[in-house]
Amino acid sequence: MEEAYGILNDGGENAVIGGGAWIRMLPRELDAAVDISGLGLGTIKKEDGRYEIGSMVTLRQVEMFKPFSELFNGIISKSAGAIMGVSIRNIATAGGSVAGRFGFSDLIPALLALDTSLFFHARGGISLEDYMESKDVGKDILTKITIKDHEGRGWFHTMKNTSLDFAVLNAAVSNSDGRCRIIVGARPYKAVPAYDAMKFMDECGGKTPAAIREAASIAAGELKFGGNQRGSREYRIELCKTLVERGLSEVFL
Amino acid sequence: MKVRFLVNGEKKTFEVKPDEYLLDTLRNNNYKSVRRGCETSSCGICTVLMDGMPVASCSLLTAKAEGRHITTVEGIQEDAELLAGFFGREGADQCGYCNPSIALACYAMKRELKDPTDEEIKAYLVGNLCRCSGYSGQHRAIRAYLEVK
Numbered sequence: 001m002e003e004a005y006g007i008l009n010d011g012g013e014n015a016v017i018g019g020g021a022w023i024r025m026l027p028r029e030l031d032a033a034v035d036i037s038g039l040g041l042g043t044i045k046k047e048d049g050r051y052e053i054g055s056m057v058t059l060r061q062v063e064m065f066k067p068f069s070e071l072f073n074g075i076i077s078k079s080a081g082a083i084m085g086v087s088i089r090n091i092a093t094a095g096g097s098v099a100g101r102f103g104f105s106d107l108i109p110a111l112l113a114l115d116t117s118l119f120f121h122a123r124g125g126i127s128l129e130d131y132m133e134s135k136d137v138g139k140d141i142l143t144k145i146t147i148k149d150h151e152g153r154g155w156f157h158t159m160k161n162t163s164l165d166f167a168v169l170n171a172a173v174s175n176s177d178g179r180c181r182i183i184v185g186a187r188p189y190k191a192v193p194a195y196d197a198m199k200f201m202d203e204c205g206g207k208t209p210a211a212i213r214e215a216a217s218i219a220a221g222e223l224k225f226g227g228n229q230r231g232s233r234e235y236r237i238e239l240c241k242t243l244v245e246r247g248l249s250e251v252f253l
Numbered sequence: 254m255k256v257r258f259l260v261n262g263e264k265k266t267f268e269v270k271p272d273e274y275l276l277d278t279l280r281n282n283n284y285k286s287v288r289r290g291c292e293t294s295s296c297g298i299c300t301v302l303m304d305g306m307p308v309a310s311c312s313l314l315t316a317k318a319e320g321r322h323i324t325t326v327e328g329i330q331e332d333a334e335l336l337a338g339f340f341g342r343e344g345a346d347q348c349g350y351c352n353p354s355i356a357l358a359c360y361a362m363k364r365e366l367k368d369p370t371d372e373e374i375k376a377y378l379v380g381n382l383c384r385c386s387g388y389s390g391q392h393r394a395i396r397a398y399l400e401v402k
Contacts, residue, residue: 086307
């Protein structure tokens with residue numbers, strides 16, 4: 001690990017390559033590609049009430065890990081399983097998907113809807129939410145992703161033009177003891193919580209269909225959306241309202 | 254750089270570039286059943302098995318195969334012939350370009366999933382594109398192949 005960290009920070013155009021599945025798509029050349037496959041980071045285990053996903057665990061391992069098919073109605077399995085085909089999910093890693101903070105990520109919204117933390121070799125632990133909002137994340141090595149094992153309902157949906165494309169929009173919603181999380185990703189910007197909509201849901205008395213519709217409208221109004229070849233800004237705003245309303249209905253009604 | 258791994262059970266050593274992908278290494282060494290398609294992780298044509306699991310060889314750096322077991326369609330001859338028989342009976346293929354990769358994916362699926370539903374079969378094969386068949390004949394053939402114990 002020290003050797004890998006040293007190479008990563010030797011001043012060159014160096015990067016940890018994760019599974020390496022998308023490395024050829026990078027619009028830049030690397031001086032050194034750091035492969036951390038041999039560092040024992042390829043397993044999922046449970047410790048002190050949290051699931052620990054080694055950063056080199058493949059998306060397929062995440063998808064097939066039995067407890068994830070039940071945790072919050074299986075949103076982790078569903079989001080990992082929505083990415084490309086099995087032959088790519090056997091290569092691409094959870095760490096690579098998260099560390100890159102990609103806007104198109106299907107996994108990040110589901111993780112953000114739960115109590116998720118990241119652990120880096122040098123900087124130590126940080127919540128995924130803080131990591132997503134960090135201005136400068138520096139060159140560090142993600143070693144594990146941890147998720148609190150607790151009770152609650154969850155919902156995830158990724159809206160795609162074809163199953164092999166990136167999402168037009170994705171959303172994850174959770175409800176744990178009445179506390180709500182609403183995450184919208186692929187806007188096409190990176191996934192973020194809809195804080196105003198979450199506050200509205202937490203503070204509104206009855207979780208009625210009308211209140212849920214209002215929260216979905218608040219989420220669509222507070223978040224920034226953009227247009228690209230997959231969908232226009234206006235289309236994404238409408239999708240956001242629909243997905244968030246469906247998600248909240250699933251976890252509250 | 255030197256990379257060592259097993260191909261269809263045979264120990265091999267390859268001299269490769271650090272940024273070389275397994276698809277190129279295999280094809281450069283005459284494993285021509287491994288075919289080149291989109292090279293953007295989307296079509297599944299280049300699928301091989303690594304330790305029994307399907308991987309897109311266009312998206313796997315050869316260096317990552319160090320010490321692993323790589324299987325091409327030549328390594329699953331018996332099952333490939335069995336599946337080819339079902340494909341023939343169902344009229345499920347035309348050009349045959351995707352057959353090696355589909356055969357490998359189905360071989361792995363048969364070992365990984367127990368009595369899969371139609372939906373599970375389809376989900377497992379997402380990303381294995383065939384431009385000839387329309388998939389219905391393929392699906393019937395694959396279902397018949399999976400039912401052979």
